[in-house]
Amino acid sequence: xxxxxxxxxxxxxxxxxxPPPPAGRSMVLLVDATESHHSGTPTMxxxxxxxxxxxxxxxxxTVPLWGPIREFRDALQPGDRATIGAVxxxxxxxxxxxxxxxxxxxxxxRLLAKADAAVRWTTTPLWDAVDASITALESAPPPRLVVxxxxxxxxxxxxxxxxxxxxxxxxxxxxxxxxxxxxDGDPAIRPSSExxxxxxxxxxxxxxxxxxxTSPGREIEGPAARVRQVMEALTGGDGVARGHP
Amino acid sequence: xxxxxxxxxARAGTAPxxxxxxxxxxxxxxxxxxxxxxxxxxxxxxxxxxxxxxxxRPTEITVFSNEVQPITVAALLDTSDSMGGEIARVxxxxxxxxxxxxxxxxxxxxxxxxxxxxxxxxxxxxxxxRRVVREEIWPVEHSPVWTALEAAMRSLEAEAGRRVVLTxxxxxxxxxxxxxxxxxxxxxxxxxxxxxGFMVYAVDVQGAGAGRSLRRLAxxxxxxxxxxxxxxxxxxxxxxxxxxxxxxYLLGFVxxxxxxxxxxxxxxxxxxxxxxxxxxxVARGRH
Numbered sequence: 001x002x003x004x005x006x007x008x009x010x011x012x013x014x015x016x017x018x019p020p021p022p023a024g025r026s027m028v029l030l031v032d033a034t035e036s037h038h039s040g041t042p043t044m045x046x047x048x049x050x051x052x053x054x055x056x057x058x059x060x061x062t063v064p065l066w067g068p069i070r071e072f073r074d075a076l077q078p079g080d081r082a083t084i085g086a087v088x089x090x091x092x093x094x095x096x097x098x099x100x101x102x103x104x105x106x107x108x109x110r111l112l113a114k115a116d117a118a119v120r121w122t123t124t125p126l127w128d129a130v131d132a133s134i135t136a137l138e139s140a141p142p143p144r145l146v147v148x149x150x151x152x153x154x155x156x157x158x159x160x161x162x163x164x165x166x167x168x169x170x171x172x173x174x175x176x177x178x179x180x181x182x183x184d185g186d187p188a189i190r191p192s193s194e195x196x197x198x199x200x201x202x203x204x205x206x207x208x209x210x211x212x213x214t215s216p217g218r219e220i221e222g223p224a225a226r227v228r229q230v231m232e233a234l235t236g237g238d239g240v241a242r243g244h245p
Numbered sequence: 246x247x248x249x250x251x252x253x254x255a256r257a258g259t260a261p262x263x264x265x266x267x268x269x270x271x272x273x274x275x276x277x278x279x280x281x282x283x284x285x286x287x288x289x290x291x292x293x294x295x296x297x298x299x300x301x302r303p304t305e306i307t308v309f310s311n312e313v314q315p316i317t318v319a320a321l322l323d324t325s326d327s328m329g330g331e332i333a334r335v336x337x338x339x340x341x342x343x344x345x346x347x348x349x350x351x352x353x354x355x356x357x358x359x360x361x362x363x364x365x366x367x368x369x370x371x372x373x374x375r376r377v378v379r380e381e382i383w384p385v386e387h388s389p390v391w392t393a394l395e396a397a398m399r400s401l402e403a404e405a406g407r408r409v410v411l412t413x414x415x416x417x418x419x420x421x422x423x424x425x426x427x428x429x430x431x432x433x434x435x436x437x438x439x440x441x442g443f444m445v446y447a448v449d450v451q452g453a454g455a456g457r458s459l460r461r462l463a464x465x466x467x468x469x470x471x472x473x474x475x476x477x478x479x480x481x482x483x484x485x486x487x488x489x490x491x492x493x494y495l496l497g498f499v500x501x502x503x504x505x506x507x508x509x510x511x512x513x514x515x516x517x518x519x520x521x522x523x524x525x526x527v528a529r530g531r532h
Contacts, residue, residue, distance in 0.1 A: 155364075157365075
């Protein structure tokens, strides 16, 4: 027994203590690329004219998603690991994690090209996509978080919202949601309550913005500005990156 | 479609007559709803109370059951903008429909509008069905009724037994080439429903346009058509449909020839009762 303890001590002295967990966060930015989200309904029309798009050739129909992606990229901190997924009729998730903003941007463009070619006038298995993102984060170092940008219309899911919330909590993943609301919609069936429930039950932030047809500035700035707010809240005034606000 | 019939379940309070199995013999399944003069369901008839005419000629009833048959249903809810103000009520109406299901029944919910969104879950788990209704029904534009019906049938094509497509709509088909899917015509829907033996039930909420077509489609397939006012009790209508489906008789006969053609069927009952059943079938072998 004493010999074993001595052996362990020698090994510890030789190798040194276990390295501390890496700093920074493990993150998935999940963008809803279905048509109902980014151009098919008034909710997201404004994205079509987003002025800050990239200069290189890009898949046109997914360009409106660029605003939130840019804000997320700009908010990455040293040590952060991030990847991006798109919800079409299924989840398309870029494999691996980017360590820098440039790597993340490259991932985003690869993803948008794939999303552009996918079937997008169909079901929107939003909660299944969040669940798969949580699974992708499970083996990554904490803190772990998902930022979801969507209009909240979820269809064709195998999993319910509560199941996904339980998975997130057990995996230590907070889900932050930026949700666009169509003000013309029926208040009784707006998707905000479901999305808010998922965010709050996982310790995540919920931000929404209303599409206003007569206010072009708000149309354009809505989703990107809300992503910026979420990322700022997760960084904090002390500049420390967090998984929770 | 000619099929081999399997039967399960038992109806309480009646003396069930078990269906017989005929091995590899191709049998045409006919589900019949029988009502009395007062409109009430009649559920206690025996094989000898029925007569089936194939192209006007009597044919032997080789399969009979008055036991409860499990149902497999694709329930389509019209969430287009013309129904926009009704969606909360439509969601509420799904409750009695789900409550009325029996353990062996399976249902897939779907919605149609700019997108046709069918749940991947075909289940009898009532909690799951309630969750789908609660979380996955949203208003959208357009109303591709026929395309949605075809998609619903396609989603059940691998299922055995009685396959039902139930739609709640204001009945107006509005499909557009601008949508990302091909618009399906009423003729195509009818061909598929009759050819593959689907039953179509339509709850027509004060509709225009496609209302008559939906009624004809429902009648041709042995289903039902309920024309309701917008303020009618939708939940009651849904529950009545489930009740009707649970109290249908299963009849079967061997077709005279598998010639690939459509043949007329008429189901007759004695004693001032009326039977509703599919009006034709396509005489082709099992796929």
